[in-house]
Amino acid sequence: MIEEARRPRGRPPSDNCETREVLLEAAQRLFAHRNFMQVGIRDIAEAAGVSVGSINYHFGSKDGLLEALCDRITPALLEERLIQLQWVQRLEGTRYDRIKAVLHALIEPVLRWNRRPETRMFFTPFLARMRLDGPARVREMMKMEVASLRPFHEALRELMPHLNDVELGWRLHFALAVEHSLTSETERLMTLTGGEVDFDEVDRMVERAVDFLMYGGFGEVDRAETPFKKL
Amino acid sequence: MIEEARRPRGRPPSDNCETREVLLEAAQRLFAHRNFMQVGIRDIAEAAGVSVGSINYHFGSKDGLLEALCDRITPALLEERLIQLQWVQRLEGTRYDRIKAVLHALIEPVLRWNRRPETRMFFTPFLARMRLDGPARVREMMKMEVASLRPFHEALRELMPHLNDVELGWRLHFALAVEHSLTSETERLMTLTGGEVDFDEVDRMVERAVDFLMYGGFGEVDRAETPFKKL
DNA sequence: GTCTATAATATGATAGAC
DNA sequence: GTCTATCATATTATAGAC
Numbered sequence: 001m002i003e004e005a006r007r008p009r010g011r012p013p014s015d016n017c018e019t020r021e022v023l024l025e026a027a028q029r030l031f032a033h034r035n036f037m038q039v040g041i042r043d044i045a046e047a048a049g050v051s052v053g054s055i056n057y058h059f060g061s062k063d064g065l066l067e068a069l070c071d072r073i074t075p076a077l078l079e080e081r082l083i084q085l086q087w088v089q090r091l092e093g094t095r096y097d098r099i100k101a102v103l104h105a106l107i108e109p110v111l112r113w114n115r116r117p118e119t120r121m122f123f124t125p126f127l128a129r130m131r132l133d134g135p136a137r138v139r140e141m142m143k144m145e146v147a148s149l150r151p152f153h154e155a156l157r158e159l160m161p162h163l164n165d166v167e168l169g170w171r172l173h174f175a176l177a178v179e180h181s182l183t184s185e186t187e188r189l190m191t192l193t194g195g196e197v198d199f200d201e202v203d204r205m206v207e208r209a210v211d212f213l214m215y216g217g218f219g220e221v222d223r224a225e226t227p228f229k230k231l
Numbered sequence: 232m233i234e235e236a237r238r239p240r241g242r243p244p245s246d247n248c249e250t251r252e253v254l255l256e257a258a259q260r261l262f263a264h265r266n267f268m269q270v271g272i273r274d275i276a277e278a279a280g281v282s283v284g285s286i287n288y289h290f291g292s293k294d295g296l297l298e299a300l301c302d303r304i305t306p307a308l309l310e311e312r313l314i315q316l317q318w319v320q321r322l323e324g325t326r327y328d329r330i331k332a333v334l335h336a337l338i339e340p341v342l343r344w345n346r347r348p349e350t351r352m353f354f355t356p357f358l359a360r361m362r363l364d365g366p367a368r369v370r371e372m373m374k375m376e377v378a379s380l381r382p383f384h385e386a387l388r389e390l391m392p393h394l395n396d397v398e399l400g401w402r403l404h405f406a407l408a409v410e411h412s413l414t415s416e417t418e419r420l421m422t423l424t425g426g427e428v429d430f431d432e433v434d435r436m437v438e439r440a441v442d443f444l445m446y447g448g449f450g451e452v453d454r455a456e457t458p459f460k461k462l
Numbered sequence: 463g464t465c466t467a468t469a470a471t472a473t474g475a476t477a478g479a480c
Numbered sequence: 481g482t483c484t485a486t487c488a489t490a491t492t493a494t495a496g497a498c
Contacts, residue, residue, distance in 0.1 A: 019464080035364040037268030040491060051465050056493060058463095099449050125363075132360065133266040146419050153423070160449070169424035170439060171448035174409050176419070181408030188407070191377050192384070193400035208401060212447065217402035218330050218391070219445035250481080271473060282483050287475060289481095 020058045022048045024069055025118070032122035036066070036133050063135040070130060070138050073123075078148050080109040085151055099159050103210045106152055107179045111202050114183045124183035149176075178209050251289045253279045255300055256349070263353035267297070267364050294366040301361060301369050304354075309379050311340040316382055330390050334441045337383055338410045342433050345414045355414035380407075406444050413440055 026048035030039045041062050045052040059065040084105035091101055114123045131142045149172070157168055181189070182205055189197055199205070257279035261270045272293050276283040290296040315336035322332055345354045362373045380403070388399055412420070413436055420428055430436070 017463085035266065035268055037266055037491095038364070041493090042491085052492090053466080053494085054464060062492065096450075103449065129363065132356075132363065133269070143418065146422050149423075156449075166424045166427045169420070169427075171443065172423050173412060173416075173420045174440070174443050174448055177408045177412030177416075178405050180412075181404060185404075185408075187374065188377050189400070189404045192380075192403050193397045196397045196400075209405070212402065212405050214447050214450035216443065216445050216447035216450075217405055218334065218387075219327075219447075248481085268473095272475090273473080283474090284476085284484080285482060293474065 017058065019048070019050050019054050023050065023055060023058065023065065024072070027065055028069055028119070028126055029122055031069075031129060032126045036129055041065075063137070066130070066135055066138050067141075070134075070141050073127070074141060074145060077109055077113060078145070080113070081105055082151060084109065085155060088155065095159055099156070100210055100214065102152060102155050102159065103175060103213055104206060106149075106175065107182070107209055108202070108206050110179060111182055111206060115200065115202055128184060175213050178213055182206075182209055248289065250279070250281050250285050254281065254286060254289065254296065255303070258296055259300055259350065259357055260353055262300075262360060263357045267360055272296075294368070297361070297366055297369050298372075301365075301372050304358070305372060305376060308340055308344055309376070311344070312336055313382060315340065316386060319386065326390055330387070331441055331445065333383060333386050333390065334406060334444055335437060337380075337406065338413070338440055339433070339437050341410060342413055342437055346431065346433055359415060409440050409444055413437075 023044060027039075027044045030043055030047055041052055041055045044065070045055060055062065055065060059068055085102065088098060088101040088105055091098055093101075110124075113119065116123070127142075130138055134142070153168065153172060156172065157163070157165070160168065163171070186197075186199065254275060258270075258275045261274055261278055272283055272286045275296070276286060286293065286296060290299055316333065319329060319332040319336055322329055324332075341355075344350065347354070358373075361369050365373070384399065384403060387403065388394070388396070391399065394402070417428075417430070
């Protein structure tokens with residue numbers, strides 16, 4: 001696949017076509033389980049119940065399809081996060097509560113999206129594959145996601161002014177890692193907990209993560225006894 | 232590639248051959264940057280400076296090469312972790328110090344390995360790809376890695392008897408996520424910190440992670456002031 | 463717009479000379 | 481043991497009928 005991948009010659013033919021949509025959904029489902037290279041346009045077309053030619057017609061190329069797939073996922077997710085963040089700005093409560101709310105805004109949307117009926121169990125591995133092995137333009141898009149975290153960075157800086165930017169950057173990085181662990185490596189989590197996890201309890205999972213990020217998981221005997229300095 | 236992948240007909244010809252070794256190193260280097268499917272046996276052979284036929288001769292198949300690659304990495308890493316864990320058993324100090332030491336034993340080996348001159352910057356993405364898209368037998372091996380964490384699970388249970396197994400499982404899961412974040416998504420970390428990270432400072436990075444796991448990153452104003460209950 | 467058929471290419475595995 | 485040459489197959493993209 002040449003870097004200068006062929007785009008649709010004129011314009012994308014029709015932006016909201018039946019087959020276009022059914023192709024996108026089939027592709028997303030397939031990419032969740034197998035690699036980008038392992039699933040061919042034939043597989044996608046077959047799963048969608050249309051012909052192979054239609055892929056090149058609607059998206060110009062296989063890479064074009066992948067891009068379209070990301071185009072409709074990533075922005076929607078970011079928007080949801082930002083909406084929740086704006087809620088925080090209006091929130092009454094201790095600084096402590098507000099930090100929690102920011103973390104919630106960061107974590108909850110991904111997790112909830114991951115449980116949507118149409119993408120359940122498919123969404124996250126798909127994104128992981130994209131990030132790792134997707135076509136160049138897609139990987140670029142993924143990187144932009146980090147830039148979109150700026151509002152969170154700034155909200156937290158205001159709430160934790162004692163931290164310099166490097167320090168805060170590290171913690172945000174760790175926070176994203178914990179967020180990530182809620183939707184990936186789920187088999188590991190099941191093994192470690194003896195299968196006692198219900199992935200449908202989104203709120204409970206988010207709470208767990210936020211709690212861990214706030215107080216850590218190994219430094220206290222009993223959380224209730226821990227005399228954290230209230231902010 | 233059929234599931235019942237062809238193994239070397241007789242036995243693996245010679246276990247310590249010059250070309251065998253050079254092939255393994257070339258493959259690992261290539262798989263670090265591109266997908267398992269994207270890098271062909273021709274690429275590997277060329278990078279190793281040998282012929283394509285030698286791959287099938289020494290490993291039976293492409294999958295066989297991948298397995299051999301994992302075979303020489305995974306056990307070595309586990310061993311290093313367990314050695315460090317045994318050190319903890321003999322350690323004098325507060326329970327608090329001992330928990331830290333367990334986390335250190337969990338995290339440090341991977342990070343140090345990742346900086347070894349011969350695998351620098353290659354090691355972790357390679358493992359990530361393997362976990363995600365490697366051949367079936369390799370993915371099985373990767374899953375066994377979780378089972379190998381049992382000693383850590385038990386060491387922590389002794390040190391934190393107030394936690395039940397489910398609770399501890401969750402925290403171990405988060406701990407592994409933080410560990411993972413030290414070697415993956417490094418670009419994100421660079422962006423978030425404004426480039427102020429020196430990946431050669433292994434000890435400093437481990438300390439950061441352990442600290443975060445112990446106390447969290449968002450729940451206190453100033454760590455020095457935080458009156459954690461000493462164990 | 464959607465299909466089928468085909469082209470052009472890349473891959474993993476193998477055969478056989480040396 | 482290592483090479484080169486070849487096989488059988490799978491891939492994406494395209495051409496052209498309808």
